[in-house]
Amino acid sequence: xxxxxxxxxxxxxxxxxxxxxxxLLTEDRGVIxxxxxxxxxxxxxxxxxxxxxxxxxxxxxxxxRYTLNSADLAEGFFALRRDITVVAxxxxxxxxxxxxxxxxxxxxxxxxxxxxxxxxxxxxxxxLRLIKACFELRLAxxxxxxPLLGDCEKCGKPDFxxxxxxxxxxxxxxxxxxxxxxxxxGQTPVTPxxxxxxxxxxxxxxxxxxxxxxxxxxLLLLGQATExxxxxxxxxxxxxxxxxxxxx
Numbered sequence: 001x002x003x004x005x006x007x008x009x010x011x012x013x014x015x016x017x018x019x020x021x022x023x024l025l026t027e028d029r030g031v032i033x034x035x036x037x038x039x040x041x042x043x044x045x046x047x048x049x050x051x052x053x054x055x056x057x058x059x060x061x062x063x064x065r066y067t068l069n070s071a072d073l074a075e076g077f078f079a080l081r082r083d084i085t086v087v088a089x090x091x092x093x094x095x096x097x098x099x100x101x102x103x104x105x106x107x108x109x110x111x112x113x114x115x116x117x118x119x120x121x122x123x124x125x126x127x128l129r130l131i132k133a134c135f136e137l138r139l140a141x142x143x144x145x146x147p148l149l150g151d152c153e154k155c156g157k158p159d160f161x162x163x164x165x166x167x168x169x170x171x172x173x174x175x176x177x178x179x180x181x182x183x184x185x186g187q188t189p190v191t192p193x194x195x196x197x198x199x200x201x202x203x204x205x206x207x208x209x210x211x212x213x214x215x216x217x218x219l220l221l222l223g224q225a226t227e228x229x230x231x232x233x234x235x236x237x238x239x240x241x242x243x244x245x246x247x248x
Contacts, residue, residue, distance in 0.1 A: 001060070001061045001062075002058065002059070002060050002061075002069065003058075003059055003061060004056060004057065004058050004059070005024075005026045005027060005028055005029055005056075005057055005059065006026065006027045006054070006055070006056050006057070006074070007024035007025055007026035007027065007029075007032075007054070007055070007057055007111075008024065008025045008052070008053070008054045008111065008114060008115065008118075009022050009023070009024060009049060009050060009051050009052060009053050009054075009055075010023050010024070010025050010031075010051075010052075010094035010095075010097055010098055010114075011023035011051070011094060011095075011098050012050070012051045014040075018037055018038055018040075018041075019035065019036065019037055020036050020037075020039055020040065021033050021034065021035055021036070022034050022036055022039070022049055022050075022051075022068075023098055024057065025094075025097055025101070025107060025110070025111055025114060026057075026107060026111070027107060027108070027111050028107075029103060030101060030102055030103040030104050030105035030106075030107055031097065031098065031101040031102055031103060031105060031107070032066055032103050033066065034049070034057070034059060034066040034067065034068050035065065035066065035067045035068065036049050036067075036068040037068075039068075039071075045070070046068060046070060046071040047071070047073060047076075048071035048072055048073035048074075048076075049068055049071040052076075052077050052080065052081075052090060052094075052118065053071070053073055053075070053076050053077070054073075054074050054075040054076075054077070054115060054118075055071040055072055055073050055074055056071070056072045056074060057070070057071050057072075058070045058071075075115075075119075077090075077118050077119070077122045078122075079122040079123060080118065080121055080122035084247060085128065085244070085247045085248070086121045086122065086128065088240065088243050088244040088247050089117075089121055089128050089131065089132060089244050090117075090118055090121060091240040091243070091244070092132075092238060092240040092241045092243075092244045093114060093117055093118075093132075093135055094114075094240075095238050095239070095240040095241075096135075096139065096230075096234075096238060097110070097114065099234070099236070099238070100139075100143070100234065109142050109206065110139065110142055112206055113135065113138055113139065113142070113206070113209070114135070116206075116209070116210065117131050117134070117135050120210060126210055127219065129219050129220070129222075129223045129248075130210065130212075130213075130214070130219060130222075130223075131210065132223060132226075132227070132244075133197075133201070133219075133222045133223045133225075133226040133227075134201050134209050134210050134226075136226040136227055136229070136230040137198060137201045137202060137226040137229065137230070138201055138202065138209055139230065140226075140229060140230050140233055141201075141202045143233075145173065145229075145233040146173070146202050147168060147173030147174070147175075147198070147202070147229060148172070148173050148174045148175060149175060149195065149198055149199050149202065150175070151175070152166075152175060152176055152177040152180055153169070153172070153174035153175060153176055153180075154176055154177075154180035155177065155179070155180050157177050164177065164178055164192065165178055165189045165190065165191060166178075166189070166190045166191075166192075166195055167181045167187045167188070167189055167190070168187065168188050168189075168190050168225050168229065169186065169187055170186045170187065170188060170228055170229055170232035171186055171232055173229065173233075175190075175195075186232070188224060188225045188228050188229075189221060189225075190221060190222075190225050191217075191218050191221050193214055193215070193218040194214070194218045194219075194221045194222040194225065197212055197214055197218070197222050198222065198225070198226070200212055201226075227241075
């Protein structure tokens, strides 16, 4: 059976001198593995099947195996390759997607999120820390792990004072005010500005997720909170994240 789909290459796995298995985040088939031939050849017509390329793929499916017929490049994101830190961030994003999703995953919201992250990172239009935080929290929300960013879970205080700190429970996703915080692990501090940003990330429509700015201190705390929360919900770490953080 021959089929067409649009997708982003999030992983390359070389299996021989001429063969490679690429993993695609597709618009309609979840995350799939595709067998390819000759894509490392400089003269290949299928350069659109290389890592971080977004292309229209023509695939042949036999039983449970996909084989590449052609890859027509739509966006190569070549600008991101000029900065190793940007490459590291996109590698982290790709590794999270590869680890959490499968062929039957619903990707209608996830593919545009990842493409926007790649575009903004490649063009340098937003700080990498902001892009990373938006990806982590929005992905968690799409997957059904939206944190509870309203009242204090314990006392029900409707909001937190402008000068106060809220505490995000990493397992439950609930907030606690300073007075109700219990001295225990599994919490991370969130400033009022970072909390507003988190509320924006989980509630904004897709085209406006990244439409905010923060100062360095608040952006740092936002990034720490979103990272810890996603890792807690996943129950695992990611080697690509460790590499990225080593470059910051």
